[in-house]
Amino acid sequence: xxxxxxxxxxxxxxxxxxxxxxxxxxxxxxxxxxIESRSEQQEFIATLIHKKETSTKYKKLLSSCIDFSSDKxxxxxxxxxxxxxxxxxxxxxxxxxxLPTSFIKTLTKTTSTAFPIWVxxxxxxxxxxxxxxxxxxxxxxxxxxxxxxxxxxxxDALLDLYEPNMTVKKLEPLLGSLKTFLSSFVxxxxxxxxxxxxxxSFPLEKQKLFSQEILKRLPLDxxxxxxxxxxxxxxxSLHPTDVRITTRFQENYLLGNIFALLHxxxxxxxxxxxxxxxxxxxxxxxISHGIHESQSRLWETCIGKSYSFWKYFYPILQQIFPNPFxxxxxxxxxxxxxxxxxxxxxxxxxxxxxTLHIILxxxxxxxxxxxxxxVKDIPDLWRTKMQDLLGITPLTDKEGCLQDVHWxxxxxxxxxxxxxxxxxxxxxxxxxQDANPTWKSSIEQGxxxxxxxxLRENIHAQGKRYTAEExxxxxxxxxxxxxxxxxxxxxxxxxxxx
Amino acid sequence: xxxxxxxxxxxxxxxxxxxxxxxxxxxxxxxxxxIESRSEQQEFIATLIHKKETSTKYKKLLSSCIDFSSDKxxxxxxxxxxxxxxxxxxxxxxxxxxLPTSFIKTLTKTTSTAFPIWVxxxxxxxxxxxxxxxxxxxxxxxxxxxxxxxxxxxxDALLDLYEPNMTVKKLEPLLGSLKTFLSSFVxxxxxxxxxxxxxxSFPLEKQKLFSQEILKRLPLDxxxxxxxxxxxxxxxSLHPTDVRITTRFQENYLLGNIFALLHxxxxxxxxxxxxxxxxxxxxxxxISHGIHESQSRLWETCIGKSYSFWKYFYPILQQIFPNPFxxxxxxxxxxxxxxxxxxxxxxxxxxxxxTLHIILxxxxxxxxxxxxxxVKDIPDLWRTKMQDLLGITPLTDKEGCLQDVHWxxxxxxxxxxxxxxxxxxxxxxxxxQDANPTWKSSIEQGxxxxxxxxLRENIHAQGKRYTAEExxxxxxxxxxxxxxxxxxxxxxxxxxxx
Numbered sequence: 001x002x003x004x005x006x007x008x009x010x011x012x013x014x015x016x017x018x019x020x021x022x023x024x025x026x027x028x029x030x031x032x033x034x035i036e037s038r039s040e041q042q043e044f045i046a047t048l049i050h051k052k053e054t055s056t057k058y059k060k061l062l063s064s065c066i067d068f069s070s071d072k073x074x075x076x077x078x079x080x081x082x083x084x085x086x087x088x089x090x091x092x093x094x095x096x097x098x099l100p101t102s103f104i105k106t107l108t109k110t111t112s113t114a115f116p117i118w119v120x121x122x123x124x125x126x127x128x129x130x131x132x133x134x135x136x137x138x139x140x141x142x143x144x145x146x147x148x149x150x151x152x153x154x155x156d157a158l159l160d161l162y163e164p165n166m167t168v169k170k171l172e173p174l175l176g177s178l179k180t181f182l183s184s185f186v187x188x189x190x191x192x193x194x195x196x197x198x199x200x201s202f203p204l205e206k207q208k209l210f211s212q213e214i215l216k217r218l219p220l221d222x223x224x225x226x227x228x229x230x231x232x233x234x235x236x237s238l239h240p241t242d243v244r245i246t247t248r249f250q251e252n253y254l255l256g257n258i259f260a261l262l263h264x265x266x267x268x269x270x271x272x273x274x275x276x277x278x279x280x281x282x283x284x285x286x287i288s289h290g291i292h293e294s295q296s297r298l299w300e301t302c303i304g305k306s307y308s309f310w311k312y313f314y315p316i317l318q319q320i321f322p323n324p325f326x327x328x329x330x331x332x333x334x335x336x337x338x339x340x341x342x343x344x345x346x347x348x349x350x351x352x353x354x355t356l357h358i359i360l361x362x363x364x365x366x367x368x369x370x371x372x373x374x375v376k377d378i379p380d381l382w383r384t385k386m387q388d389l390l391g392i393t394p395l396t397d398k399e400g401c402l403q404d405v406h407w408x409x410x411x412x413x414x415x416x417x418x419x420x421x422x423x424x425x426x427x428x429x430x431x432x433q434d435a436n437p438t439w440k441s442s443i444e445q446g447x448x449x450x451x452x453x454x455l456r457e458n459i460h461a462q463g464k465r466y467t468a469e470e471x472x473x474x475x476x477x478x479x480x481x482x483x484x485x486x487x488x489x490x491x492x493x494x495x496x497x498x
Numbered sequence: 499x500x501x502x503x504x505x506x507x508x509x510x511x512x513x514x515x516x517x518x519x520x521x522x523x524x525x526x527x528x529x530x531x532x533i534e535s536r537s538e539q540q541e542f543i544a545t546l547i548h549k550k551e552t553s554t555k556y557k558k559l560l561s562s563c564i565d566f567s568s569d570k571x572x573x574x575x576x577x578x579x580x581x582x583x584x585x586x587x588x589x590x591x592x593x594x595x596x597l598p599t600s601f602i603k604t605l606t607k608t609t610s611t612a613f614p615i616w617v618x619x620x621x622x623x624x625x626x627x628x629x630x631x632x633x634x635x636x637x638x639x640x641x642x643x644x645x646x647x648x649x650x651x652x653x654d655a656l657l658d659l660y661e662p663n664m665t666v667k668k669l670e671p672l673l674g675s676l677k678t679f680l681s682s683f684v685x686x687x688x689x690x691x692x693x694x695x696x697x698x699s700f701p702l703e704k705q706k707l708f709s710q711e712i713l714k715r716l717p718l719d720x721x722x723x724x725x726x727x728x729x730x731x732x733x734x735s736l737h738p739t740d741v742r743i744t745t746r747f748q749e750n751y752l753l754g755n756i757f758a759l760l761h762x763x764x765x766x767x768x769x770x771x772x773x774x775x776x777x778x779x780x781x782x783x784x785i786s787h788g789i790h791e792s793q794s795r796l797w798e799t800c801i802g803k804s805y806s807f808w809k810y811f812y813p814i815l816q817q818i819f820p821n822p823f824x825x826x827x828x829x830x831x832x833x834x835x836x837x838x839x840x841x842x843x844x845x846x847x848x849x850x851x852x853t854l855h856i857i858l859x860x861x862x863x864x865x866x867x868x869x870x871x872x873v874k875d876i877p878d879l880w881r882t883k884m885q886d887l888l889g890i891t892p893l894t895d896k897e898g899c900l901q902d903v904h905w906x907x908x909x910x911x912x913x914x915x916x917x918x919x920x921x922x923x924x925x926x927x928x929x930x931q932d933a934n935p936t937w938k939s940s941i942e943q944g945x946x947x948x949x950x951x952x953l954r955e956n957i958h959a960q961g962k963r964y965t966a967e968e969x970x971x972x973x974x975x976x977x978x979x980x981x982x983x984x985x986x987x988x989x990x991x992x993x994x995x996x
Contacts, residue, residue, distance in 0.1 A: 014542050017535070018516060025519060029527070033721040034740035037515070037777075041736075044512045223531040238539075242532035279535075 002075050002082060005061040009089060010280035012052050017238040019045045024236040024244050028228040039112055050104060053096045066090050081283045084465060088282035098147050107140050111410045118408035125398040127379050134407060135375045138368050141412045145369055155369045158413030162289040163420060165467055168366065171416055174423065175359050177482045182356050183389055185489065186342055189352075192496070195336035197324045202254045206320050211247070211261055213316050218265045218299075219452030224272045232347075233260040235267035235296075240276040240284075243268045254321075255337060259300050266299035267292060269452065273460030283463045289414065291468050293421025294428060295455065301351045301422075302429040302488070303451065307334055308443040335496055344386070344394035345403060351422075352489060356389045358419040361404070365412050424472065426485035428459065431476040500573045500580060503559035507587060508778035510550050515736040517543045522734040522742050526726040537610060548602060551594045564588050579781045582963060586780035596645050605638050609908045616906035623896040625877050632905060633873045636866050639910045643867055653867045656911030660787040661918060663965055666864065669914055672921065673857050675980045680854050681887055683987065684840055687850075690994070693834035695822045700752045704818050709745070709759055711814050716763045716797075717950030722770045730845075731758040733765035733794075738774040738782075741766045752819075753835060757798050764797035765790060767950065771958030781961045787912065789966050791919025792926060793953065799849045799920075800927040800986070801949065805832055806941040833994055842884065842892035843901060849920075850987060854887045856917040859902070863910050922970065924983035926957065929974040 022042050030038060052058060062068075065075045066086045073083055114133045121130035141158065150156035153168040160166065215227075223241075230246035237243045245264035249257050270292055278284030286292050303309050314333055318325040325333065340350050346357040364381055367373035373381060382401040383393050394400035406414055432454050433439060442450045458475050472480045520540050528536060550556060560566075563573045564584045571581050612631045619628035639656065648654035651666040658664065713725075721739075728744035735741045743762035747755050768790055776782030784790050801807050812831055816823040823831065838848050844855040862879055865871035871879060880899040881891050892898035904912055930952050931937060940948045956973050970978045 011542065014539055018520070018539055018543070021519065021523060022516070025523070029724050029726070029742075031720075031722045031724050031740050031742075033719070034737060037737040037739055041512055041516055044509065045516070221531070222529075224529050226527050226529050228527070239532060239535040241535055242529050244527075244529075 001061060001064040002078050002086075005058075005065055005089070006082075006085075006281060008052070008058055008061060009085075012049055013280040015045055015049045015052070017242075019049070020236050020238050024238075027230045027232075027234065028244075028246060043108060046104075046108065047101070050096065050101060053093065059093065062086075062089060062093055068094075081278060081281070081465065085278075085281040085283050088464065092282075095148060098149070099144070100147075103140075103143070103147065107144070107410060110136055110140060111408065114408040114410075115405070118402070118405065122398055122402040125396045125402070127397045127402060130402065130408070131375050131378075134378075137407065137410050138375055138412075141410060142369055142371075153366075153370065155366050155413065158369065159416060160413075162414050162417050163468065164288055165469065166288075166290070166416070166420070171362075171420075174480070174482055175362060175416070175419060178355055178419065178423075178485070179359050179389065181482065181486050182352060185493075186340065186353060186356070187391060189340045189493075190497075191339050191341060192335060194339065194341075195328075195332075197328070198255070198336070198339075199252050200254070200324060201251045202321060204249045204251060207249050207254060207257055210317060210320050211249075211257060213320075214258065214261055214313065215265075217312075217446050217448050218262075218269070219449050220265060220268055221272055225268060233264050235264045235271065237268070237271035239279060240272050240274050243272045259304055262304040263296040263300040266296035269299070269455065270295040270460050273456045275461055275463045278463055283465055285464050287464050287466070287471060288468050289417035290420030291424055291459070291471065293417055294424030295459070297421045297425040298429055298455075302425060303443070303448070305337060305351065305492075306440075306443065308440040310334055310337075311444045312446040338493065338496055340493070342390035342392045344392065344399040352493070353390060355419045355422055358415050360385045360389055361406075361415040362419070364401075365415065369412065420480075423480060423482060423485050424468070426488040427472060427476045427478070427480065427483075428455075429488065430484040431458075499559060499562040500576050500584075503556075503563055503587070504580075504583075504779060506550070506556055506559060507583075510547055511778040513543055513547045513550070515740075517547070518734050518736050522736075525728045525730075525732065526742075526744060541606060544602075544606065545599070548594065548599060551591065557591065560584075560587060560591055566592075579776060579779070579963065583776075583779040583781050586962065590780075593646060596647070597642070598645075601638075601641065601645065605642070605908060608634055608638060609906065612906040612908075613903070616900070616903065620896050620900040623894045623900070625895045625900060628900065628906070629873050629876075632876075635905065635908050636873055636910075639908060640867055640869075651864075651868070653864050653911065656867065657914060658911075660912050660915050661966065662786055663967065664786075664788070664914070664918070669860075669918075672978070672980055673860060673914070673917060676853055676917065676921075676983070677857050677887065679980065679984050680850060683991075684838065684851060684854070685889060687838045687991075688995075689837050689839060690833060692837065692839075693826075693830075695826070696753070696834070696837075697750050698752070698822060699749045700819060702747045702749060705747050705752060705755055708815060708818050709747075709755060711818075712756065712759055712811065713763075715810075715944050715946050716760075716767070717947045718763060718766055719770055723766060731762050733762045733769065735766075735769035737777060738770050738772050741770045757802055760802040761794040761798040764794035767797070767953065768793040768958050771954045773959055773961045776961055781963055783962050785962050785964070785969060786966050787915035788918030789922055789957070789969065791915055792922030793957070795919045796923040796927055796953075800923060801941070801946070803835060803849065803990075804938075804941065806938040808832055808835075809942045810944040836991065836994055838991070840888035840890045842890065842897040850991070851888060853917045853920055856913050858883045858887055859904075859913040860917070862899075863913065867910065918978075921978060921980060921983050922966070924986040925970060925974045925976070925978065925981075926953075927986065928982040 019042065022038065022045065026035075026038055026042075065078070066073055066089075068090065071087065071090070073086060078086065110133065114130075114137060117133050118130050121127065142154065145154040145157040148157035148160075150160070150167075156167045159168070159171070224243050226242075226244045228244070228246045229248055231248065233246050233248050235243070235245045245261075245268050247257055247260045247264060270286060274286065275284055310330060310333065314325070314330045328336070338350075340352045342353050343349060346354070349357055360382070363385060364373065364378060367381075368375070368378075378401045379397050382397075386400070387393050406412075432451060436450055436454065439450055459471065462471065466474060469480065472478070476484075517540065520536065520543065524533075524536055524540075563576070564571055564587075566588065569585060569588070571584060576584065608631065612628075612635060615631050616628055619625065640652065643652040643655040646655035646658075648658070648665075654665045657666070657669070722741050724740075724742045726742070726744045727746055729746065731744050731746050733741070733743045743759075743766050745755055745758045745762060768784060772784065773782055808828060808831065812823070812828045826834070836848075838850045840851050840854075841847060844852070847855055858880070861883060862871065862876060865879075866873070866876075876899045877895050880895075884898070885891050904910075930949060934948055934952065937948055957969065960969065964972060967978065970976070974982075
């Protein structure tokens with residue numbers, strides 16, 4: 001029976017891949033005028049997936065392999081990996097069943113409507129345009145949380161969608177500790193003068209050349225990779241053999257492209273190294289959004305902002321852009337890319353202040369879901385918290401509570417995975433360093449395969465054999481904490497302190 | 499009931515659009531390693547479409563609107579367009595029903611296998627590698643013809659898939675007349691010396707600039723268009739708002755890109771001007787492959803090789819490529835792009851010899867299907883016919899019977915639509931000229947909208963309201979013949995005769 005079930009689940013996965021292609025294409029190649037026709041295609045596939053996932057046929061197949069009340073495995077011939085998959089399928093089935101089709105349709109329709117309203121409201125810097133539909137979305141999110149059900153806090157039900165088994169109870173101490181550490185870090189920090197070249201114009205063609213140099217060294221299999229440009233860089237994977245990243249080149253933001261490439265490259269590495277033989281089963285999937293984000297942040301920050309990385313790549317950058325880099329030393333450049341500067345926009349934040357942006361969003365989301373704040377309170381709350389956490393107040397809502405698309409897309413519960421990604425990344429990176437004391441010298445020679453192989457073996461190829469908690473314990477020997485992340489920042493930034 | 503039926507048909511069309519995206523992506527952006535996973539996705543969607551098209555539910559809906567034996571419309575509230583759609587849906591249903599799922603699976607599997615074999619056999623110039631699988635394909639084509647059934651000639655059943663209502667009986671006189679005309683044209687032709695610049699190297703970046711100039715003037719809506727590069731240029735449309743063309747830039751083949759862009763642009767214009775309000779019903783579709791090809795050939799040859807077109811564009815070309823065009827007059831250039839030269843490769847053929855390549859393929863295909871020739875005879879037959887039609891003999895099978903992918907893809911019945919496209923194009927173009935005596939002066943000013951609007955109104959926006967035969971009669975006042983095409987060539991080439 002397992003075989004029949006796996007076949008049906010495989011078909012659902014194929015539909016999922018097709019849905020990924022539709023989304024990827026929407027943001028990369030699709031002609032603008034096709035937006036309505038694309039919604040119809042996506043709605044069609046989403047409905048088909050939901051129908052299949054909640055069908056009586058699927059339930060029957062599942063129940064013949066696993067007992068729904070005791071979690072006991074009924075098919076005696078299944079492997080360890082198949083048991084993991086069965087439990088995950090069951091969990092997902094129960095979740096899908098809790099959300100009636102009518103609810104999903106309302107939610108999809110609301111977010112489709114909300115998107116252009118959010119765009120317009122942001123453009124006009126007018127929160128009042130967005131707030132009525134955001135109120136609807138928040139109501140739907142509360143409904144979703146209650147439909148899904150959670151034992152302790154309603155927000156847990158939403159968190160679990162992106163970071164399985166994560167709860168407010170586990171998350172708050174982590175974020176609380178970070179809040180104290182990072183806020184005081186930021187307040188005590190004094191930057192060297194802002195480097196003049198940060199906003200200098202760099203010809204796109206040459207930026208692309210430098211990108212190519214990085215790509216040559218990243219341990220990505222080019223036969224499994226496709227690279228495009230998009231307004232907001234992202235990674236989308238249809239299959240371990242079909243991984244797509246997007247980057248963005250901007251004349252006045254050289255670093256933007258470099259770090260976006262490393263970030264998306266990190267996501268891509270995870271996806272292309274997932275165990276292909278388990279494609280279509282949970283074991284073939286990534287563990288969580290937080291673990292996924294750890295892979296992108298590890299390459300973007302731990303590696304991309306390391307001295308060793310630039311020891312190899314800075315001479316190449318100097319060669320491509322003799323102006324201005326010929327007259328800037330490596331150590332000066334290294335310091336320049338470590339500016340810490342509280343600023344209102346999350347996606348432009350440095351690696352120190354970034355997590356504070358996430359904490360702010362989490363606190364507001366949680367308050368909304370637990371009813372301790374209303375949508376109309378958001379703009380004020382945002383300003384207060386921004387002052388409290390980062391010591392600045394955004395001048396406009398456009399640079400404040402209207403900046404991110406997440407709420408318009410009903411992605412409540414998602415933001416915390418960005419913060420978790422930083423924590424996982426630092427803890428994994430520390431373990432990698434312990435296991436590979438010579439790592440610096442290989443990176444200094446432009447060899448990124450040591451880290452690539454370590455991640456592949458310890459994390460990527462494991463698929464979803466372990467939960468995030470289990471994986472962290474297994475790979476690092478310790479439960480998740482903020483220690484590695486705090487040490488990573490302290491260790492690095494002490495060199496730049498004025 | 500019509501409404502319910504239309505809803506179901508609309509869903510089938512959405513799946514068709516998704517299938518188009520999968521195919522487009524396969525040839526443009528998909529990472530190479532994803533080929534197996536892509537086949538699974540395509541097979542999944544194709545099977546789903548076939549299931550829906552042949553389901554009892556669909557049949558019931560259809561039969562409640564149209565009587566299957568008398569073709570009588572049973573729903574009294576339907577419009578003229580809906581009647582056309584009902585008849586077409588019925589025809590397609592009966593066709594789909596005649597092909598068992600097992601047959602379709604075998605055919606799909608055989609062609610997937612055949613493709614790499616053909617590539618390899620062509621690469622090694624060894625027909626014997628390809629012939630065993632081609633024999634299988636020919637057998638399957640005979641089977642398909644017999645399953646579909648045809649009244650007069652088995653090949654008619656295959657022709658009808660690409661050119662509805664076309665038959666060997668109607669086609670042979672047309673091609674016979676062309677054969678006589680074109681063969682004698684070619685034999686009596688003496689070229690001026692081959693222009694030195696034809697194979698000159700032109701930097702790709704500058705070629706792209708010139709492409710942009712043409713694109714600016716083509717009456718294509720940029721918000722509905724996406725342009726990529728592909729090995730073999732093609733057009734693929736998901737919806738009238740989502741039309742995708744591909745072109746190919748080659749350093750040593752300046753004209754290749756220019757004419758490919760006009761060709762694909764012509765296809766794209768048809769697709770984006772189809773009546774969007776009928777999307778999902780036959781009335782919203784193109785009439786046939788032949789009519790589609792007429793739109794591409796009209797822009798590529800009738801316009802793209804017209805003196806008026808170059809009167810506007812040649813100065814731009816000269817500006818972009820002062821070397822060599824500054825020293826070449828417009829009339830010399832115009833003559834240079836009208837070389838007539840029998841050559842073995844179809845896709846490189848000029849507008850005069852091109853159709854002879856098609857006649858050759860049609861004759862061999864027909865002989866194979868009616869059993870008057872065997873696969874093993876193809877290479878010899880090809881050489882004999884090539885000598886007979888074009889007066890040349892290809893030196894290798896790679897440049898002969900192995901050059902095209904069509905047979906490996908089981909596209910028997912498709913080639914004739916290329917020849918029909920030329921005939922339709924010339925006849926439409928003559929009607930356009932009659933109706934718009936001032937057409938030359940507008941094109942000389944770079945204004946291509948006169949033709950664009952005429953085609954839109956008379957052909958594109960009609961969708962499938964008429965059959966190809968009806969449309970030709972309606973638009974040109976005459977049934978399809980070879981006259982317009984022959985006059986078009988005679989009129990033009992008489993200026994170049996030595």
